[in-house]
Amino acid sequence: MSENLRDPAAAVIDVGALTKRYGPTVGVEELDIRVGAGEVFGFLGPNGAGKTTTIRCLVGLLRPTSGRVRVLGLDPVADHRRLAPSLGYLPGELRLYPELTGGQTLQLLADLQGAATPRRAELCARLGLTAADLRRAVGEYSRGMKQKLGLVQALQHDPALVVLDEPSEGLDPLVQETFFELLAEARAAGRTVLLSSHVLPEVQRACGRVAIVRAGRLVTVQSVAALREVRARRVRLTFADGAGPRPLGAAESWSPRWQGNRVELLIPPGEVVGALRGLLALPVEDLTVEEAGLEEAFLDLYRTPTDQSTPTDEPGEQR
C-alpha cells in the first residue's frame, strides 16, 4: 500500500524511524518518509498529528530522539550551516517582529541568509505586496499579508528545497491561485517542495504524493491518484418506522452520523457489501451508496474501527 521511495540515495528528504519525544509525550514515532528531487510532496494530518514536529526536525530546529534524518544528504543539526543555504522555510505559525517594516523584515532575513534575493521583487509583485505595504510595520499587517511576507522570505533566495507548513492559511482565493502557480513553477524548475497541510484540496491540487500522519505515526504514503482509488463509500440510509437513531450492530464501527431517521456512514470499499447485509435487516426505506470525495478518503484513514484515540497533543502544534 505504501509508495515510499525505495532508494535513499535518490531522496532529497530521507527520514527513517524518526522518533521525537517531549518528555513522556510522543511527538512522532518511527516515521519513515522519503521525498525525491523535483517532487511536490504533501504532508497531511490533523492538528497535533506530528507534522510540525517532523518539519522542525527536517530544518534542524529540533533534535530527533532517535532515528535518521537526512536532507539533501546532510544532517539538519550537525550540518546546519551547509544545509541552510539550500532551504526555504515557512513556519506553520508565522511570527514576525511587529516593529519592523515588511521591507526591513525581508532584508534582515536576507542578511541572515547571506545570499542574493533574485526573486524578491517578482514575488512581492505577484503576491500583491506593494512598496507601500513594505514600508509599513508588520504589526499593522493582516494575517494574509503576514503570510504573503512569509512566502516571499521562504522563496526570495530561490532555494533548492522549500518546506512549507500550512502555507495557504489566511490567503485569499486570488493569492492562493498565485501560490499554486508558484508551486507548479517550482516543480517545473526541479525544486523539491514539502507541503504540510490539513487542507485537502490544496494537497490534491499541488502534490504528486502524500504522507498521512495520525497521532505521531505514519498512516500511509501514497500518490494522490491512489488515494482516490481507495476512498471510502458514503452510504445513506433512511428508516421507515420513524423511530430515529438506533443500534446498527457491526455498522456502528463506521461512525454513523444521525439526522432524524437518516444515517450516513463512511465504509471502506471492501466492507460495503458485508455492512449492507446487516443493515438491510432493519426497516430501511431508502438507500444510496456513492463514492466519497478525497476529503472523506482522508478522513476515513483517521476513522479506523479499532482506533478511537485522539491525536497526540504536542508542544509545537497547539493552536
Place this chain on the structure above:
Amino acid sequence: MKHRYPLLWLALHRRRRMLIALLVGMAVFEALIVVITVTVSPQELFAGGGRTPPGAFKAFSGSTGDVSIASYPGLLGGGLVHPFWIALQLTVIGSLAAAAVAADVESGTIELLMVRPISRNRLLAERTAALALASLALNAVATAVVAVGVLLSPQLHQAVPLSGVFVAGLLGTAFTLCLAGPALAVSAASSRRAAVIGATIGFGAVGFAVNFVALAWSKAAGLRFVSPFHYYTPGDALAHGTVPWGSFAVLTAVGLLGTAAAFRLLARRDLAP
C-alpha cells in the same frame, strides 16, 4: 552593523527607546547624586545624631573597607550601589539577556532566524555583544557624569581622585558582566523571557540583601563571599583610585563562566516555541 551583524542590530534596534530612556535616567540620577553631595556635606548629612553610621551602612556606600557613607567617596559610591542604579542595570541585563535566546523562542521568531545558515554560537555571540554594549553604555554614562562632577567641584576633587571614578566605572562594568553571564545561561536554557528577567532580578536583589545581612550580622559574615556586592566596591575605588584586582577577577570570572555555560546549553537544546 545592520547588515554585518543583523542579530546584534535587531536586539538593540527593538529596545532602542528603552535604552535611551535608561541612559537618560542614569545621567539624571548620577547628576542628582553629585549635586546633593556637593550641596550638603556628608558630615552635615550624618552628624545629626552625633553618632557615626553603623558598619552595615557600608553596603550603601559600596565599601567593604574603610570608606564610610559619611564621606564624599561614600556618598558618591552610594549613587553607584543605590537601588535605582541597580534597577537600571538589572533592567538592561534582564531585557537583553532575555532577548538573547528565550524571547525569540517564546515568541516563535526563532524559527525564522535559525533556519538560516548561522550557527547557534553566532546567535549567542551577537546577542551577548548587544548586552555588553548596552551595559557598557550605561556604565559609561554613570562614570562620565560622576567624572564631570568631580572635575567641576574642588571639594569633591580633593576627596576623590579622578582615577577612582574610572576604577569605579570599571568595577561597575565587571559587576554587570557578573550578573549578565548567569542571566545569559538562563536565557540559553529557557523558553520564557519572564524566567530570565526573574532570575536576573533574583541575582541582583538577593545578592544585595545577602551582602547587607553579612555586614550587619557577624554570624552571617561568611555569606558575603557569595554576593557580587562584596566584590563590587565603588566606594573603596572612589576613595583610593586603585583597582582591586582580586574582586575584579571574581566578578569577571563569574560572568565569563556564565557566558560559557550559555553557549554550552544553547548547543544542546531544541529551538522551537
